[in-house]
Amino acid sequence: MEKRLARFEEKLAQSEVDAVLVTGQNNIYYLTGFWGTEATVFISGGRRLFLTDARYTLIAKKTVEGFDIIETRSALTEIAKIIADDGLTKIGFDAQVTFGFYQGLKTGFASFELQPLTDFIEELRLIKDASEIATIRRACHISDQAFLDVLDFIKPGQTSELEVTNFLDYRMRQLGASGASFEFIVASGYRSSMPHGVASEKIIQTGETLTLDFGCYYKHYVSDMTRTIHIGHVTDQEREIYQIVLKSNQELIDQARAGVTYKAFDQIARAVIDQAGYGEHFTHGIGHGIGLDIHEIPYFGKSEDKLAAGMVVTDEPGIYLEGKYGVRIEDDLLITEEGCEVLTKAPKELIVL
Ligand SMILES: [Mn+2]
Incomplete structure (x- = not known):
């Protein structure tokens, strides 16, 4: 202190x-x-x-x-x-x-x-010290575990989005969290095409995609992660879109390090989606800082400011096909001199429940 x-x-x-x-x-x-x-x-x-x-x-x-x-x-x-x-x-x-x-x-x-x-x-x-990093790491670990557990909780045709939200909230508290770090986004089927579709009473059905954007407070620090899964089966187009978003997310993990400008940070992930022809369907920023606040500086976009070791930022590309479905994958990254450490470790390979 x-x-x-x-x-x-x-x-x-x-x-x-x-x-x-x-x-x-x-x-x-x-x-x-x-x-x-x-x-x-x-x-x-x-x-x-x-x-x-x-x-x-x-x-x-x-x-x-x-x-x-x-x-x-x-x-x-x-x-x-x-x-x-x-x-x-x-x-x-x-x-x-x-x-x-x-x-x-x-x-x-x-x-x-x-x-x-x-x-x-x-x-x-902006620059987190060792104790802050340890605390955020723990918050991410709690979210990772809750994601694995929610996969067993979801029963297609029976479970509502709201029930999924409440499960995640309660499970993370059981694991040591003090609460939800924001109002979760649990959006299934056509609702997943709304980047910020908060949970409704809609029942999750076979054949749908399901986006889960959630996180917890642990000792006042937050985690923030998103996974998109598929229920029952997956179409070729859904598989293609998922792989593009995953590639975008991974490309940023590969290239993020101290010294990269905020502008480049956004561009690295966006270029992957642009090149695949879905640029106009990636309608939001690539990410934001996290810490005591769920959204804090840095924000990305056009700034020539540079990432520095000790920043913790999100990497959350998405593609949203209006009225059909959407995919977003979000990790929390600790920026280091050599690269970055991915603090959220929940699986990202395409999951079909
Ligand atoms: Mn976020």
Whole structure:
């Protein structure tokens, strides 16, 4: 934690603000190890303040190190009082706050200049340290096992998409997860052609494709993976589409490494689908970062920014034939200097249940 704070303070020293007010739950967890819905962190060159209300004081005193811990129900007023004589002028704050909070901030910090910051702490979170990687690895391992188990649970003609969702959720909790990292996509048959078709009461039938996009929280970090399977039998076209998506996913695994630009990362996978003639049916981005958030930077596309060792990103190409079916395969990759490590290890060969 002290290492993260040192990086934070180094960044603060180089920034245009004198102090940063941190309010996002994940950002506070990242910097302090505290997990709770009510906390405010304030860091300037000379101060580290952690403010929370009476419900959380005890836990904060046990978990938060290197901060002055202050119990209050009006954090902003309290901070303004404490820093009144510090000579600070420009205070940065997380741009992702509610309008109501911002209004309170303007009143409480009336004598300071306020500067919204985008991705200030998220940029520090880009590169995962060893403990974060170990935690994400465990989250992926739980999802891998749940995928193997759900294959036995699905009974064509009987099991609904919703039942599959609930099974995955419960099974991952049994395996140590604290919950679902997002609303799962369980989409069978024609519904699988909707990239984000959340589970419905539809019964999974023989002859359909079934897309499962799911993940869990393990110690606040997420996993995010997708597998597409076939029920009963598979047509030649379904087999062809599956192989193209798999090849795209694998090509990116083969080429991803530190130094590859975000633009190239997207292009490597997209080129495979383009060359096969299905480019217009790959309608979304290739992936995103994961960590404390299910979607976090980096996002890919046109940027010349480069991948770096320690980033954890998804590789999720797909082909969607409207009204018919779709295929998506998604892995979580740990970027290294030499290449990448695939953290999600559930089988990807074509499965016909
Ligand atoms: Mn994803």
